[in-house]
Amino acid sequence: ETGVTQTPRHLVMGMTNKKSLKCEQHLGHNAMYWYKQSAKKPLELMFVYSLEERVENNSVPSRFSPECPNSSHLFLHLHTLQPEDSALYLCASSQDGPGRYGYTFGSGTRLTVV
Amino acid sequence: GNSVTQMEGPVTLSEEAFLTINCTYTATGYPSLFWYVQYPGEGLQLLLKATKADDKGSNKGFEATYRKETTSFHLEKGSVQVSDSAVYFCALREGYGGATNKLIFGTGTLLAVQP
Numbered sequence: 001e002t003g004v005t006q007t008p009r010h011l012v013m014g015m016t017n018k019k020s021l022k023c024e025q026h027l028g029h030n031a032m033y034w035y036k037q038s039a040k041k042p043l044e045l046m047f048v049y050s051l052e053e054r055v056e057n058n059s060v061p062s063r064f065s066p067e068c069p070n071s072s073h074l075f076l077h078l079h080t081l082q083p084e085d086s087a088l089y090l091c092a093s094s095q096d097g098p099g100r101y102g103y104t105f106g107s108g109t110r111l112t113v114v
Numbered sequence: 115g116n117s118v119t120q121m122e123g124p125v126t127l128s129e130e131a132f133l134t135i136n137c138t139y140t141a142t143g144y145p146s147l148f149w150y151v152q153y154p155g156e157g158l159q160l161l162l163k164a165t166k167a168d169d170k171g172s173n174k175g176f177e178a179t180y181r182k183e184t185t186s187f188h189l190e191k192g193s194v195q196v197s198d199s200a201v202y203f204c205a206l207r208e209g210y211g212g213a214t215n216k217l218i219f220g221t222g223t224l225l226a227v228q229p
Contacts, residue, residue: 006157042221043203056216090157094217102148102207103217105157 003027006091006106014114015081021109023074023091032074033103034066035090043090049074050096081113116141120204120220127194127227135189135223137178137204145206147171147180147187148217152201161189161202194227201225 004025013019023032034046048056049068063085065077074091088110092103121136139145146165150158162171167182176191187204204220 004157043219045216048216088157092158092217102146102150102160102163102205103158105150105159107157110155 004091004093004104004106006089006109008109009107010110010112012112012114013078013081015083017081018077018079020078021076021089021091021111023076023093023106025072025091025093025104027093027095027104029093029095029104030071031094031096032068032071033092033094034074034076035092037088037090037108039087047076078111081111083113086111086113116145116206116208116218118204118206118218118220120202120223123201123222123224125223125225127225129196129227129229130193131227133189133191133194133198133225135202135204135225137187137189137220139185139187139204139206141185141206141208143208145208147178148205148207149176149178149187149189150203150205150219152203152222154200158203194225196227196229199225199227 007022031050033048036044046060047066052068063080067075088108090108091106094103095101117140119138148163149161151161152158162173164171164180170179178187178189201222201224203222205217207217
């Protein structure tokens with residue numbers, strides 16, 4: 001248990017489905033992140049939220065839609081995905097401000113698009 | 115811009131061998147440095163960190179020393195076990211936090227330890 005919980009752990013969805021990934025942290029952190037990890041590729045930062053506001057969107061296709069309703073929860077809404085979107089989606093959180101902190105990661109959601 | 119360069123893997127070792135995974139960085143300021151480990155099917159876990167020059171981070175027998183003169187943060191372990199088989203990521207974070215001062219990752223190095 002890392003303090004960051006992601007659900008579901010595994011998800012298989014068709015290209016016409018709509019699903020959501022959930023991330024929850026109770027570490028008191030004020031920033032949250034979505035990463036995509038594909039086989040044989042570097043980690044890709046998708047979205048950054050700080051104090052519940054999106055501060056970065058790294059050219060992510062609109063079929064991925066993040067939502068951060070409060071500082072403890074982060075969602076990634078998925079619709080009309082493509083097979084190349086199959087990957088491990090990782091959520092992370094951090095405490096921002098003075099001091100030099102790393103991120104705490106969840107265990108990820110393994111997404112397969114069929 | 116800031117970047118992290120890791121040695122390419124896979125690194126294949128026999129049990130009880132000495133491990134070194136090289137990591138060098140480029141940064142304009144004074145970053146904090148991290149090693150993360152990812153076991154099969156899992157997310158990334160913080161392994162160790164160092165926040166200033168000459169600091170040594172250590173955990174579970176792993177060590178890394180922040181070398182500002184060589185801009186390096188090499189990961190070492192004196193005697194690896196099969197259970198250490200995983201992907202290891204070097205990372206840096208510059209500045210004093212802030213979500214825009216992101217954690218910058220290397221590409222990861224796969225370590226495979228054989229019995």
